[in-house]
Amino acid sequence: xxxxNLLEEDSFKKGKKIDVYKKxxxxxxxxxxxxxxxxxxxxxxxxxxxxxxxxxxxxxxxxFKPNYIFTQHRNHSMYIAFGGxxxxxIDELLGRETGCTGGRGxxxxxxxxxxxxxxxxxxxxxxxxxAVGAALGASERKILxxxxxxxxxxxxxxxxxxFAFTHKLPILFICEDxxxxxxxxxxxxxxxxMTDALRGIGMSSADIIDDPKLIARKVNEFKNSLPAFINCxxxxxxxxxxxxxxxxxxxxxxxxxxxxxxxxxxxxDELTQIEEKIKLEEEKLWKKHLLKQ
Amino acid sequence: xxxxxxxxxxEITKTHLELNNGLILGQCLSAVGxxxxxxxNTKNIIELSMTDVAGGGxxxxxxxxxxxxxxxVRFQDFMYLNSSMLVNYAAKAKxxxxxxxxxxxxxxxxxxxxxxxxxxxxxHSMFMHAPGFRVCSPMTPTEYKEIWEDFMANNNPMxxxxxxxxxNQVDDIKDIxxxxxxxxxxxxxxxxxxxxxxxxxxxxxxxxxxFINLLWLKPLKLTERKIESLTKTRIGLVVDSGxxxxxxxxxxxxxxxxxxxxxxxxxxxxxxxxxxxERYENTxxxxxxxxxxxxxxxxxxx
Numbered sequence: 393x394x395x396x397n398l399l400e401e402d403s404f405k406k407g408k409k410i411d412v413y414k415k416x417x418x419x420x421x422x423x424x425x426x427x428x429x430x431x432x433x434x435x436x437x438x439x440x441x442x443x444x445x446x447x448x449x450x451x452x453x454x455x456f457k458p459n460y461i462f463t464q465h466r467n468h469s470m471y472i473a474f475g476g477x478x479x480x481x482i483d484e485l486l487g488r489e490t491g492c493t494g495g496r497g498x499x500x501x502x503x504x505x506x507x508x509x510x511x512x513x514x515x516x517x518x519x520x521x522x523a524v525g526a527a528l529g530a531s532e533r534k535i536l537x538x539x540x541x542x543x544x545x546x547x548x549x550x551x552x553x554x555f556a557f558t559h560k561l562p563i564l565f566i567c568e569d570x571x572x573x574x575x576x577x578x579x580x581x582x583x584x585x586m587t588d589a590l591r592g593i594g595m596s597s598a599d600i601i602d603d604p605k606l607i608a609r610k611v612n613e614f615k616n617s618l619p620a621f622i623n624c625x626x627x628x629x630x631x632x633x634x635x636x637x638x639x640x641x642x643x644x645x646x647x648x649x650x651x652x653x654x655x656x657x658x659x660x661d662e663l664t665q666i667e668e669k670i671k672l673e674e675e676k677l678w679k680k681h682l683l684k685q
Numbered sequence: 686x687x688x689x690x691x692x693x694x695x696e697i698t699k700t701h702l703e704l705n706n707g708l709i710l711g712q713c714l715s716a717v718g719x720x721x722x723x724x725x726n727t728k729n730i731i732e733l734s735m736t737d738v739a740g741g742g743x744x745x746x747x748x749x750x751x752x753x754x755x756x757x758v759r760f761q762d763f764m765y766l767n768s769s770m771l772v773n774y775a776a777k778a779k780x781x782x783x784x785x786x787x788x789x790x791x792x793x794x795x796x797x798x799x800x801x802x803x804x805x806x807x808x809h810s811m812f813m814h815a816p817g818f819r820v821c822s823p824m825t826p827t828e829y830k831e832i833w834e835d836f837m838a839n840n841n842p843m844x845x846x847x848x849x850x851x852x853n854q855v856d857d858i859k860d861i862x863x864x865x866x867x868x869x870x871x872x873x874x875x876x877x878x879x880x881x882x883x884x885x886x887x888x889x890x891x892x893x894x895x896f897i898n899l900l901w902l903k904p905l906k907l908t909e910r911k912i913e914s915l916t917k918t919r920i921g922l923v924v925d926s927g928x929x930x931x932x933x934x935x936x937x938x939x940x941x942x943x944x945x946x947x948x949x950x951x952x953x954x955x956x957x958x959x960x961x962x963e964r965y966e967n968t969x970x971x972x973x974x975x976x977x978x979x980x981x982x983x984x985x986x987x
Contacts, residue, residue, distance in 0.1 A: 496781045503782055510749065511782040513774050521739045521770060525746020528731065529708065529754070551736035555743060558734070
């Protein structure tokens with residue numbers, strides 16, 4: 393993994409940082425509501441929660457405006473960060489006709505065509521060749537393609553990314569690398585990093601932690617010379633599927649980012665107000681939908 | 686002069702690429718003979734990497750982007766690899782996500798001459814089994830034009846089971862319905878050519894046979910006219926080049942029996958792997974095999 397000097401000046405202004413924090417907090421509160429509903433059996437489908445990984449989607453959505461978004465099964469964070477309709481996502485998780493795929497896709501299949509987000513059907517990495525084909529078909533459009541570290545091991549993923557490089561297709565590939573495939577750590581599955589493999593073929597790539605400042609810097613560096621690949625090392629707090637937790641997470645980027653904002657001079661009261669407002673909104677939204685017949 | 690099937694495919698493709706902003710994708714499209722001279726040398730041709738599984742996904746993505754891609758798979762056996770994203774995503778996307786991925790899958794078959802275990806298979810039955818596909822096996826220029834129009838009018842991926850040995854075909858293959866026929870034979874894809882030869886031999890023996898073309902395998906278009914013949918001959922046979930076991934021939938025989946309560950048998954390739962040497966071939970049922978099968982069925986009937 394690359395080392396960066398986090399004290400280095402960057403173009404990530406304070407106002408933008410607060411916007412990213414708001415999105416991170418919004419995703420966290422939404423996912424907490426999913427957990428709450430799942431734990432009382434109101435949600436009956438399997439859920440793939442983004443808790444702990446919020447900074448990636450929250451930051452990218454502030455700096456990159458794609459025409460299409462091809463996500464993975466753990467997609468609630470991207471859906472929310474890019475402005476997907478949360479009411480439809482709630483209904484989807486509740487299995488309703490009014491859900492974002494009419495109850496057919498469930499948690500991994502969430503989509504909102506209004507933001508260009510096309511549903512994932514559940515096979516890891518399948519969105520990579522699909523994204524590449526979409527970029528090939530509509531090459532003037534920018535595409536965001538998001539997947540996990542397990543997907544990189546699917547045989548069709550490297551070949552698809554390499555094809556995008558050959559044809560200079562405008563895709564930003566993001567790996568939300570939580571080091572886990574269900575519970576199997578990356579080191580037990582492979583001895584290589586995709587960043588190295590892609591550098592080997594000459595493609596722009598970076599291997600960073602999920603600090604919003606780093607993500608912002610790399611997205612801004614790459615977004616006008618796509619394709620590019622960013623491996624973001626992150627920490628999934630809950631189980632692969634479901635709402636359980638085996639151990640205390642080694643890092644909580646949301647808390648860390650809040651501390652940074654406070655160090656940057658953001659007023660604690662301001663952040664507290666933001667948090668309370670988001671929390672109330674999410675509670676209200678979920679209550680409304682859970683009561684809906 | 687009338688066009689051959691290969692020339693017809695090439696012409697349709699050329700129009701699609703030049704006037705419809707269509708795409709054609711596949712491996713080695715421009716190599717050795719441009720896929721039996723069915724691919725025009727024009728714009729919008731994409732050479733895929735030699736990556737079969739990803740290739741199918743890339744084509745499905747191009748379909749999502751609205752390009753109505755033609756996906757050329759030079760040998761149908763390769764479909765086991767190429768089909769993953771087509772079966773899993775392209776075929777399901779419309780129902781699951783309301784997103785269409787209309788891919789025109791040109792899957793080429795061939796047989797004999799040592800084509801062996803990976804170059805002689807016929808896979809259309811597999812796609813009949815997967816929800817979301819339209820499946821057909823055109824062998825004439827007229828049939829090809831029909832299925833292309835259908836593809837352009839619908840938003841489903843279509844599996845087009847071609848056979849290289851039919852590429853020089855010019856004439857239509859017509860149904861045969863005679864008042865004195867003793868059996869109705871339904872032919873699928875390339876098997877139809879052998880069925881017609883078998884019928885000539887059987888005619889000479891005094892066994893008159895009706896013959897019905899089955900261009901569409903899914904949706905299976907069993908019109909009244911196609912069924913009427915069976916209700917008169919009171920016995921039927923479905924012949925296919927693909928594997929008989931759990932395949933198109935058995936499935937359609939079952940559908941016919943269900944509709945008519947009349948006994949119908951199936952005949953297709955045998956349930957065994959294909960080898961390269963001639964003695965290990967497992968081809969379209971031969972003329973002799975079809976003749977013997979019909980003789981046996983007539984005995985049962987009598």
